[in-house]
Amino acid sequence: MFLASASPGSHLNVLLTLLIMWVAAKLMAELFERLRQPAVVGEILAGVLIGASVLGWVAPTEITSTLAEIGVIFLLFTVGLETRPLDIFRVGRKAGLVAVLGVIVPMVCGYLLMRAWGATNVESLFIGTAMVATSVGITARVLGQMGLLDLDTSRIILGAAIIDDILGLLILAVVSSVAEGRVDYLEIALTAGLAIGFTLFIAFVGAPAVTKMAPRIDNLRMENSFFVFGLALCLGLSVAAAYIGVAAIIGAFLAGMALAEATEGQKTMHKQMNGVTEFLVPFFLVSIGMQLKLDVFRDPSVLALTVLVTLVAVITKLVGGGAGALSLGWRQAGQVGMGMVPRGEVGVVVAQIGLGLAVINDALFGVVLFMAVATTLIAPPFLKMLYARDAMTD
């Protein structure tokens, strides 16, 4: 099997495809880092570049889509690993208010905009959902580079972004269930109940249980027992989530959350996990880019919708998130609102699921992808401006 010349082109082609995808992703990541832009955007653009829209070097196959799925599962697992339930309780009411308003305003406005545009109910729900999640990574990196992670507003942003992720995934579970044609309110309520119950169970029962079990896991005879246990839990809960009808990524996220407390400070485990995601996540991001059909933007109405959706996405998060933090003062509210703007990879995941369910078409996929990428690129310079005074007085 391993000799390409044995069955000409078969395994060699698979290897070549993986090589091109991976190296393209990493070259673009390096380029974007040099331009002081997020690497994640570079990796998505690498996919656009090598995909059918531009160079046509690589086409999606079952293999690439499986690797992409494993990649996004591990991506959400690592997001979960940074989500300690206790931390969320600690940031308390203020972050909760920011998160909830930062979810409702974009969701409702996005939905209404799409309905006004003439989109169907399900399409509008999906676009609204894609506007919900906040990508904490981008803002955290900007604030970290400025040395401002200890500010009150920084803590509120990070806490609210985590709550947004959880709310976003719950909304996604419900919206997907609507998209699959379950118009029965009982069924939708059941999905929502299952997703919420699963989340609460992990937060209140699973996480403490894992933390309590930690010394026993450490005592296992195998090497890297924590890493192995983590991966097994991640794959196991992904399959379990898919079985009960919510997305596999929700299970992966919850697995990470369950382990967050127990693995805090476990440097080896985090580095090993980092190795796995560093290898697999590019396949997810490049696959996303490969699925973008650039020619959808030739249609002026799609282009107009793209600009509108992006504008609404920026303004609604700014206003919704900001309103939640208004008690801190206007400047702080602006900082918090802007900190919530980047949608990053989570908005992209929603778009991908919508495309996979065939409830949004190539044009809407392009609109959402552009929105996710644009909000990610727009926010950092504004954030730096809004925080400039804090950085000076710091």
Next chain:
Amino acid sequence: MFLASASPGSHLNVLLTLLIMWVAAKLMAELFERLRQPAVVGEILAGVLIGASVLGWVAPTEITSTLAEIGVIFLLFTVGLETRPLDIFRVGRKAGLVAVLGVIVPMVCGYLLMRAWGATNVESLFIGTAMVATSVGITARVLGQMGLLDLDTSRIILGAAIIDDILGLLILAVVSSVAEGRVDYLEIALTAGLAIGFTLFIAFVGAPAVTKMAPRIDNLRMENSFFVFGLALCLGLSVAAAYIGVAAIIGAFLAGMALAEATEGQKTMHKQMNGVTEFLVPFFLVSIGMQLKLDVFRDPSVLALTVLVTLVAVITKLVGGGAGALSLGWRQAGQVGMGMVPRGEVGVVVAQIGLGLAVINDALFGVVLFMAVATTLIAPPFLKMLYARDAMTD
């Protein structure tokens, strides 16, 4: 595509398959560690257990075979990472003699045994080749646990095992080229020349070049630049090797060797690599086990051949390797010879390639797999006996 319920059974089944394979591998690894046996054997047996021969839970698919191939590529990459060309030059003549005799004796005896048994020329060549490589990992772990890695004989064993790997891969390249029907001596010589040239080029030009470039790689803007560069080189040389007609794993091994010097002591890079292999290598080992058809051993002649091949594999390495170290004294020669006995994963790789090329059948695959596993299990207790006196006087 991430919602299993969206397209019933498709992605959910893939995830479930991967979950079963991975968790079975890790459970058996843990069990074998508790029995003080090599984890690698446990993971292969996990494949036998869940495969068609016993439980029939999981069948090989294109996805599992691709993951297995990526797994074995990274496995050989990490073997290469431990292979510093300078170290091989240092252990010098004695290890070279042990390695060469430890290659020639098993290869020739294995070939002759199979010919005498009535096997074809190509079959016999493959079985002979599978007897060549030494799995350094098993012996290194036994000696490490006894605290004896600093002994002269230990250094010779480890050095010779590395040379064996290189010789084994070169022989594999030539034998595969024969197996593909290239009976033309010129073509076979060309393959051998390419494989040797490729190896020498990496050892004498590639490795020093990478070592020289190391500070520049470190200066790249991306995170984990060394790890990323390493993976890109691994995938790149694997594809290059497949293109010129030698196995992809040879390219992966050479990529590791090129990086060995530059990444020595780079703990983060090694831990990240460890994460990747810990996730992917089980798919290779379980796939191997899944391909074993247990009922081939119902045929008494196959059973007899299995016992014979295993005996010859043990004796020829013991005698061949030992003869090379005879100048150190009888006891030391015995230690070195026994240290070379385990075939481990490299013998398994050869069997896998033979099966993939359809030059060995299920029965012979079973014979080789049994030999590789048995030599790996047999050697450690004898090694402990042979080294008992050194451990006491140490």
